[in-house]
Amino acid sequence: MxxxxxxxxxxxxxxxxxxxxxxxxxxxxxxxxxxxxxxxxxxxxxxxxxxxxxxxxxxxxxxxxxxxxxxxxxxxxxxxxxxxxxxxxxxxxxxxxxxxxxxxxxxxxxxxxxxxxxxxxxxxxxxxxxxxxxxxxxxxxRHSYCANCGQRTAMKEGGWKRECPGCKAEHFPRTDPVVIMLVTHGDKCLLGRAQRFLPGMYSCLAGFVEAAETIEDAVRREVFEEAGIRCTDVSYYMTQPWPYPSSLMIGCAARALNEDIVVDRTELEDARWFDRDEARLMITRKHPDGLAGPHPFAIAHHLLGRWVHGGGNGGK
CATH class of the missing domain: 3.90.79 (Nucleoside Triphosphate Pyrophosphohydrolase)
Structure with missing residues (x-):
């Protein structure tokens, strides 16, 4: 298969x-x-x-x-x-x-x-x-010791809690929220590549949600910080648990308000606009220049695939 x-x-x-x-x-x-x-x-x-x-x-x-x-x-x-x-x-x-x-x-x-x-x-x-x-x-x-007093903690409740025998503090597993978004402008979508990516691969922009930040604000902030693009009309698509080490990828779509990309080189190696036909070739691994989209294993592929097939922002 x-x-x-x-x-x-x-x-x-x-x-x-x-x-x-x-x-x-x-x-x-x-x-x-x-x-x-x-x-x-x-x-x-x-x-x-x-x-x-x-x-x-x-x-x-x-x-x-x-x-x-x-x-x-x-x-x-x-x-x-x-x-x-x-x-x-x-x-x-x-x-x-x-x-x-x-x-x-x-x-x-x-x-x-x-x-x-x-x-x-x-x-x-x-x-x-x-x-x-x-x-x-x-x-x-990573959490064998109490963050409150430093004593070694014990596993409780089938592994879903750690408890400190000294100060009685209770520690619970956490999940870190991450926004991952496909930004579109008319019939084009914004994709970027990090240095760690395989050669020729581009994917959706993504970043951690910060303290006291809404999902919508996180999308707008991350896109502007990484690519200099202001965006609006943020909408939710779906989520994907991502155990590296323990995140929840929150898939979103957004509409760009400008086209001029300013890449943050500390975050991305490159970012550019792709039209719908080119994106279709990338996710099917048929691009003539060997460019590729994200693997179907990842939510980014599904954000891009939905837009390619007419869904998401800019799909009407």
């Missing part, structure tokens, strides 16, 4: 959650311990931006039994992600030394999640649960 088939328009990666989060079970320690011991229970094991998978011939299996996960060296602390058809699913981390021991094995692989998803090596309907595991494991690894 190609990436275009795996992520049809309006369905980027990480948006189709197959789990019942079953939040009512998070405070029931005895029930969670029992679920961990259930042979039907499964777990996703993540290491930084990678996923530990069981190799089965030419295929890979991301959902491991708890026993498999522990034998591979996963940390014993589990994070309750929810239920899939009544069966518990947990998230688990794994240390660098344990990962190194897996490198020469034929029955297991540690592969970068984004690459696996873009190549269709992970079922699209599992990506949301894996994103949850990745975000939560990363949060626990």
């Amino acid at each position: 190609s990436a275009f088939e795996s992520f049809p328009l309006g369905q980027p990666g990480f948006v189709n959650n197959i789990l019942d989060r079953a939040a009512h079970l998070r405070t029931k320690d005895e029930k969670l311990f029992a679920l961990e011991s259930d042979p039907r229970t499964r777990a996703y094991v993540v290491h930084r931006d990678s996923l530990v998978v069981r190799k089965e011939g030419d295929a890979s299996r991301a959902l491991l039994t708890i026993d498999e996960a522990l034998k591979f060296g996963a940390n014993p602390g589990t994070i309750f992600l929810g239920l899939r058809d009544g069966v518990a699913v947990f998230g688990m981390g794994i240390s660098q030394p344990a990962v190194e021991k897996l490198m020469n094995r034929d029955d297991v692989a540690v592969s970068e999640l984004r690459g696996m998803a873009m190549q269709g090596l992970v079922p699209p309907n599992e990506l949301s649960a894996i994103a949850m595991a990745k975000s939560m494991v990363n949060w626990h690894q």
Whole structure:
């Protein structure tokens, strides 16, 4: 199955959650311990931006039994992600030394999640649960100590809270909001490229929402800061969880009020206007100059694709 088939328009990666989060079970320690011991229970094991998978011939299996996960060296602390058809699913981390021991094995692989998803090596309907595991494991690894008094905190409520035994402060996972927007002016759209992008790739502009800032203001500010374009008529399209490390991409469209681009070179390598026909060639990888749009895995592809097919600002 190609990436275009795996992520049809309006369905980027990480948006189709197959789990019942079953939040009512998070405070029931005895029930969670029992679920961990259930042979039907499964777990996703993540290491930084990678996923530990069981190799089965030419295929890979991301959902491991708890026993498999522990034998591979996963940390014993589990994070309750929810239920899939009544069966518990947990998230688990794994240390660098344990990962190194897996490198020469034929029955297991540690592969970068984004690459696996873009190549269709992970079922699209599992990506949301894996994103949850990745975000939560990363949060626990970065928040082991109390920000209030400095003592080591303890995992509580199935991994959805950390509690300080000293000052009793409670710490909860956070998600960082990011606006990502397609700005149009008549029959043209504004795309930029960062230095880290693959050669020839252009994408939508994006940036973090700041404190006490509305989504609309964040869109207008980021577009002006990065490209010198004033815009209006900001509208919402859809969101995409983005576990790098734990963001929520808020997809928007906006209409430009001017055309003269002034690129902030600390943010972008280049920014330019593309007409609808050129954008269509870019997202289908048929541009004669080798230019390309964002991968269907990312929400930016869907913002651009919707406009190319007549939707979004400027589509009427």
